[in-house]
Amino acid sequence: MGVSVEIHSDFGYVVLVIVATWVLLNWLGLQVVKARRKYEVQYPLMYCTDTFGDGQMFNCIQRAHQNTLEVYPVTLVLLIFGGLEFPKVSALCGVVWIISRVVYAQGYYTGDPAKRTRGVFGYAGLLVLLINTIIFALDILDFV
Amino acid sequence: MGVSVEIHSDFGYVVLVIVATWVLLNWLGLQVVKARRKYEVQYPLMYCTDTFGDGQMFNCIQRAHQNTLEVYPVTLVLLIFGGLEFPKVSALCGVVWIISRVVYAQGYYTGDPAKRTRGVFGYAGLLVLLINTIIFALDILDFV
Amino acid sequence: MGVSVEIHSDFGYVVLVIVATWVLLNWLGLQVVKARRKYEVQYPLMYCTDTFGDGQMFNCIQRAHQNTLEVYPVTLVLLIFGGLEFPKVSALCGVVWIISRVVYAQGYYTGDPAKRTRGVFGYAGLLVLLINTIIFALDILDFV
Numbered sequence: 001m002g003v004s005v006e007i008h009s010d011f012g013y014v015v016l017v018i019v020a021t022w023v024l025l026n027w028l029g030l031q032v033v034k035a036r037r038k039y040e041v042q043y044p045l046m047y048c049t050d051t052f053g054d055g056q057m058f059n060c061i062q063r064a065h066q067n068t069l070e071v072y073p074v075t076l077v078l079l080i081f082g083g084l085e086f087p088k089v090s091a092l093c094g095v096v097w098i099i100s101r102v103v104y105a106q107g108y109y110t111g112d113p114a115k116r117t118r119g120v121f122g123y124a125g126l127l128v129l130l131i132n133t134i135i136f137a138l139d140i141l142d143f144v
Numbered sequence: 145m146g147v148s149v150e151i152h153s154d155f156g157y158v159v160l161v162i163v164a165t166w167v168l169l170n171w172l173g174l175q176v177v178k179a180r181r182k183y184e185v186q187y188p189l190m191y192c193t194d195t196f197g198d199g200q201m202f203n204c205i206q207r208a209h210q211n212t213l214e215v216y217p218v219t220l221v222l223l224i225f226g227g228l229e230f231p232k233v234s235a236l237c238g239v240v241w242i243i244s245r246v247v248y249a250q251g252y253y254t255g256d257p258a259k260r261t262r263g264v265f266g267y268a269g270l271l272v273l274l275i276n277t278i279i280f281a282l283d284i285l286d287f288v
Numbered sequence: 289m290g291v292s293v294e295i296h297s298d299f300g301y302v303v304l305v306i307v308a309t310w311v312l313l314n315w316l317g318l319q320v321v322k323a324r325r326k327y328e329v330q331y332p333l334m335y336c337t338d339t340f341g342d343g344q345m346f347n348c349i350q351r352a353h354q355n356t357l358e359v360y361p362v363t364l365v366l367l368i369f370g371g372l373e374f375p376k377v378s379a380l381c382g383v384v385w386i387i388s389r390v391v392y393a394q395g396y397y398t399g400d401p402a403k404r405t406r407g408v409f410g411y412a413g414l415l416v417l418l419i420n421t422i423i424f425a426l427d428i429l430d431f432v
Contacts, residue, residue, distance in 0.1 A: 019418065045347070051186075140159075204332050206332070218310050281303035282300065
């Protein structure tokens with residue numbers, strides 16, 4: 001009943017992409033730290049109550065980080081299991097996702113939340129990871 | 145010293161449950177998007193400062209999503225390691241957890257935060273996953 | 289092309305440390321629940337709008353939990369992949385990280401956000417986990 005899941009050597013690329021997501025999160029977090037200084041938003045305040053001008057600007061920078069954190073765990077797990085099936089394609093999808101989150105953040109950083117949608121192409125990467133994960137599941141279940 | 149962890153074929157069910165958690169998160173997120181339109185809450189605002197009426201309603205819908213995101217990473221990791229030991233039971237616990245989060249959200253969506261506790265049975269699933277994870281750890285440490 | 293990743297028996301320690309992170313998150317969450325009662329902050333409100341006195345105190349307690357949740361997923365994944373390469377060292381780094389988050393929280397709980405930085409030593413543990421993860425990736429890619 002057991003299946004021996006031999007990890008493909010290329011899975012190393014998936015792990016390196018995971019390391020790159022760590023860089024992404026740190027970059028996003030650093031923008032918030034810098035925005036705290038610039039707009040004088042003290043800890044532990046998360047969002048400014050002024051929702052215009054500087055307050056709006058700070059909240060946009062904060063949200064770009066927070067929204068990425070919200071989708072991060074599910075992205076990671078799909079990257080890992082999708083990567084066990086198709087490591088190279090999945091690693092590439094991970095890179096697309098990382099780039100999309102930078103573009104998303106840059107859009108949000110304009111202060112116009114609508115521009116965050118420029119990063120929408122990241123969902124394409126996520127969708128492929130989802131499909132790869134389903135194929136991995138069916139594969140070890142011996143359906144495919 | 146090394147142990148060969150042969151993945152049981154049934155672990156595929158665990159992976160499919162993880163895919164189902166992706167559906168859950170998207171459903172919860174969609175409710176927030178719809179609530180933003182209905183109650184006219186603009187991005188990047190996370191919570192309404194009015195904590196009564198429509199503002200309270202929106203905040204309840206937002207919190208149902210956010211609270212699920214808070215417990216999601218630890219749930220995932222217990223599901224995965226618990227699932228390596230007992231895949232079928234762990235997959236079932238994952239399904240119980242997903243259902244509990246829908247019930248939790250439906251309770252929260254009434255606008256009365258106390259009703260979110262209807263989803264408390266999800267902790268039973270989580271507890272079994274925790275026990276399965278501990279058994280997995282002791283198993284590969286050769287204690288059991 | 290495939291590499292057989294034999295899990296070291298000591299990886300069980302890594303899994304036990306993951307179980308310990310579950311205890312940490314529950315402890316941090318419990319402090320928020322107690323603070324909600326003490327300072328009479330009703331659900332679904334996340335942060336007090338009063339950013340001084342009791343409101344400031346509550347927000348500090350809330351942030352100690354939330355900030356830990358923000359860094360948790362990436363910590364977990366580095367602990368897991370770093371742990372596949374060097375299980376004992378990585379488990380130890382996980383313990384250091386857990387202790388650092390308790391110290392961080394205790395600092396934040398003083399009501400003076402600056403004191404949260406006492407937990408900064410946790411980054412040392414995280415950095416070692418990052419290096420272990422990179423070595424794991426290069427190892428299965430056959431670079432080292």
